[in-house]
Amino acid sequence: xxxxxxxxxxxxxxxxxxxTVKCTYSVxxxxxxxxxxxxxxRGLQFLLKYITGDNLVKGSYGFEAEFNKSQTSFHLxxxxxxxxxxxxxxxxxxxxxxxxxxxxxxxxxxVLA
Amino acid sequence: GAVxxxxxxxxxCKSGTSVKIECRSLDFQATTMFWYRQFPKQSLMLMxxxxxxxxxxxxxxxxxxxxxxxxxxxxxxxxxxTSAHPEDSSFYICSAPGxxxxxxxxxxxxxxxxLTVL
Numbered sequence: 001x002x003x004x005x006x007x008x009x010x011x012x013x014x015x016x017x018x019x020t021v022k023c024t025y026s027v028x029x030x031x032x033x034x035x036x037x038x039x040x041x042r043g044l045q046f047l048l049k050y051i052t053g054d055n056l057v058k059g060s061y062g063f064e065a066e067f068n069k070s071q072t073s074f075h076l077x078x079x080x081x082x083x084x085x086x087x088x089x090x091x092x093x094x095x096x097x098x099x100x101x102x103x104x105x106x107x108x109x110x111v112l113a
Numbered sequence: 114g115a116v117x118x119x120x121x122x123x124x125x126c127k128s129g130t131s132v133k134i135e136c137r138s139l140d141f142q143a144t145t146m147f148w149y150r151q152f153p154k155q156s157l158m159l160m161x162x163x164x165x166x167x168x169x170x171x172x173x174x175x176x177x178x179x180x181x182x183x184x185x186x187x188x189x190x191x192x193x194x195t196s197a198h199p200e201d202s203s204f205y206i207c208s209a210p211g212x213x214x215x216x217x218x219x220x221x222x223x224x225x226x227x228l229t230v231l
Binding site for chain 1: 117119122145147154155156157159162204206208210218219220221222223224225227
């Protein structure tokens with residue numbers, strides 16, 4: 001069975017510092033991995049995805065994520081955080097055939113000025 | 114990029130009434146749409162898969178008579194919460210797979226609809 005874990009409910013980081021939001025997954029076969037961001041009372045917005053290819057994936061708003069097969073991780077990173085990055089971040093895993101993705105419980109990112 | 118729109122964004126209703134939420138794909142056709150429910154500070158829970166021209170597929174534990182789904186066209190799916198009660202209060206979100214390159218794997222989400230049942 002597929003599963004995804006986001007071990008941190010909340011991550012606090014100072015503006016200008018690098019940020020990391022963690023995600024680990026468990027799938028059979030090759031995973032499709034995604035990061036989405038949610039602002040208050042809004043739907044999810046796509047940030048980036050890994051399907052195949054380079055392990056380092058670059059996405060929207062300066063975010064990137066590294067696929068690590070041996071550690072079954074797909075951590076989201078950004079070199080320099082902005083206050084406007086404060087939001088709820090979801091990692092998701094699934095396959096393209098059904099689009100029935102499993103979402104993590106979400107990590108709230110707070111960037112402090 | 115593909116745009117999915119939900120309406121209404123907010124709805125307040127009395128207990129026992131029914132509420133309809135619409136999900137539209139604005140610039141692409143969606144033969145499949147997904148409906149989720151999100152509780153405060155929790156993840157998205159997939160409720161059902163809406164299939165154009167056929168019956169929706171519900172996830173285990175979701176009452177199909179309570180949450181009626183109709184996918185009457187390639188751009189519109191509706192979720193009707195029937196005989197709503199306070200415990201149905203939640204944030205409901207829809208999504209659709211994007212068109213174009215096959216197997217992009219990407220879902221496009223609506224803005225969500227917050228239902229409050231008094």
